[in-house]
Amino acid sequence: MVQKPIISADAAAAMVKEGMTLHVGGFLGCGSPDAVIAALAARGTRGLTLVCNDTAISDPKSGRTTGVAPLVARGQFAKVIVSHIGTNPETQRQMNAGETDVVLVPQGTLAERVRAAGSGLGGVLTQTGLGTEVAEGKEKVRVGDRVFLLELPLPGDVALIKARRADRAGNLQYSKTARNFNPLMASACALVIAEVEEIVEIGQIDPDQVHTPSIFVDYLVMAKGGV
Amino acid sequence: MVQKPIISADAAAAMVKEGMTLHVGGFLGCGSPDAVIAALAARGTRGLTLVCNDTAISDPKSGRTTGVAPLVARGQFAKVIVSHIGTNPETQRQMNAGETDVVLVPQGTLAERVRAAGSGLGGVLTQTGLGTEVAEGKEKVRVGDRVFLLELPLPGDVALIKARRADRAGNLQYSKTARNFNPLMASACALVIAEVEEIVEIGQIDPDQVHTPSIFVDYLVMAKGGV
Amino acid sequence: MIEYVENKEIIARRIAAIFKTGDVVNLGIGLPTLVANYLPEGVTVILQSENGMLGLGPAPAPGEEDKDLTNAGASPVTILPGGCFFDSATSFGIIRGGHVDYTALGVLEVDQEGNLANYKIPGKMVPGMGGAMDLVAGSRVVIAATTHFEKSGASKLKRRCSLPLTAAKEVDLVVTDVGYFEVMGGKFRLLEWFKPYTPEWIMERTDADIEVMSTCRCADFE
């Protein structure tokens, strides 16, 4: 089995170029690739489009941030496609000031749109969002006596994901609710960088228990404090 | 956590009623619920619609059968919706004789149609089958400059699946390529019966390594030779 | 003269009494989360959390938090034996596919057609819908959990929602701190009123069509 290069967080961040569409795993910061995000924040690459569950947490009082919030704070996103911005007041401020284009997508629809991109589907039909602002401007498809929204794939240039463990081939296992969007993001992007807490030898992960197959992963990065 | 009833193969087979749509896991017999299939063959329930990857293997010379082939041999299916019948000459004979309605579906499309039924999608768009007989009579949807087939969900009444291991709550783990369609079938049917080789106590399966969550499973059946 | 006193505990207790053993339930962030504290003895429900788990347990003891184990509000939680984890596509497959029996969630407005608004106040607050649109569209039974009145005194039960909708005509049950309603036929049908309120008092103060069912009864949570 082919081994995947293990690179620094900064080398990973350098692969993200201005204007790219960036898929980032994590749910309000749980399961986010924090080392690569910190490196990307340090580089300051701008004009990015974010596809992520949310813009994570930014607490104006304590200054505490999680997940992609440091990138939001530096204004690195021209556009964010997310299900939730309620815990990041800075995203709301940028939206109201016209600095960042915010597209809100229902969480389950976001998951399916990313999955569709990764699995070669041209779209999926869902009833989520019917009769709401989400349906505006979207094609409706009637099947029998029911009407559905046609939701389109969301592919990306680079996926930054976080896993608990990788083998040297790039097979990944996630931990608990830190799994969330990570496997989906890995399937939908041209380049996939996985930040992991532990790298084991090939053969040490049970092949029945691989969450993301190695072929989806291009590079590995060690998380801070990883082994 | 609620425990799931452990019933006999015959009690499971008795839940399958004439005319029902039956989803069966397995790939040419690998990962098929053989004990429940044998019990259903013994009961002889007829007029069933099968949704399965294939009609498994029936070797006219040796008399060897795998998977759902015993049900095919007894003429219990009025209709089969499968990707492959090439290893079961009896299905071909029944098709040619007009005894069984055979609908051939590309394997990946079959997987997505069953998944769509299980996950509340009204359909999916795929390019598989475009320009072939599979596309005949189906709605085409244009997205940008590409055309896709609209493929519709395939829900069922009863799923008969096979897993390596269950806990008493019904969480399942599959073994190797015996996984195949089993998790998909479990999601798409009103009633789900899982034949398993081993039943362990609740808490003995790592929650990160559950392949089918307990809430999809209604009854457990011990496989022959199981522990 | 009956005076309204906001009471979230009554709402949580009444919702908790709806479930039976084996039900799969998603409790939204905020008020609905309280429901878990009032599940009757002997009733075992399975809590789903849309960020990717079944078998949601109580908050961990201080110092026992796991960075990789949170609920959909990013609070540390635990998992009960027999629970499991999965990715977001599977999680919403479970939700959209009708495998969640009940979802209870907070509201800004709910109307007599079953419309729900809880994700946006234009020009003021736009947190985003998160998983709410899928939960409301996909769950078998949708329970709106809300104090009956806003701070201003206006009822949150409306003839017609004025805020952007989370979902159209999907709400089945409404539990407030004055009563328990079913949404059907373009009306709120009052199933129970909660002491010390009365059906007349509720109807007077709610700008919506309320039908008092013949089987309607008083529930006393004191």
Next chain:
Amino acid sequence: MIEYVENKEIIARRIAAIFKTGDVVNLGIGLPTLVANYLPEGVTVILQSENGMLGLGPAPAPGEEDKDLTNAGASPVTILPGGCFFDSATSFGIIRGGHVDYTALGVLEVDQEGNLANYKIPGKMVPGMGGAMDLVAGSRVVIAATTHFEKSGASKLKRRCSLPLTAAKEVDLVVTDVGYFEVMGGKFRLLEWFKPYTPEWIMERTDADIEVMSTCRCADFE
């Protein structure tokens, strides 16, 4: 006078030489399966099997078969270290999503437009398409692997397929036992001819438009 002798080994060897280390490859049942035996020293490809695995290994030793571990033809196989298993939706997500670099599969007919027929002879044989339609529609590069002629002597490379299609205009490369072709611009472009055949001999006996590329060369597998 050159006489045609069917030679599946040459087809397998030529296809094996196409891949480079790291490529994800699906080999169809039958002739394409042989390709695995001829992968050059030092080239590590990752074999996908559409019934749910990556890292497909050789057949097990007699007595070492595992009932739960087969390929898409139900033959016992093994898994190499670093391989993994998944369900059929994931398997075809990998295929349809373009994550398989090459698929090599057998044909009944292949034509100069890139159309492929390999799943059905109406009134005679209807095995079903299995995973072939997804593999041909989804893989990055589709390689048709076939002896050049039928038993009857007719070439399997056609102007236009007459059998029901497995996929329209998806074939990229055709490897037979007389040559190696690229399908482009409505023609078979001959990239290599295999000794002892010649471009002229191939063009004479193939009822299809063949263009001999200026870079076309002779490959000797003797």
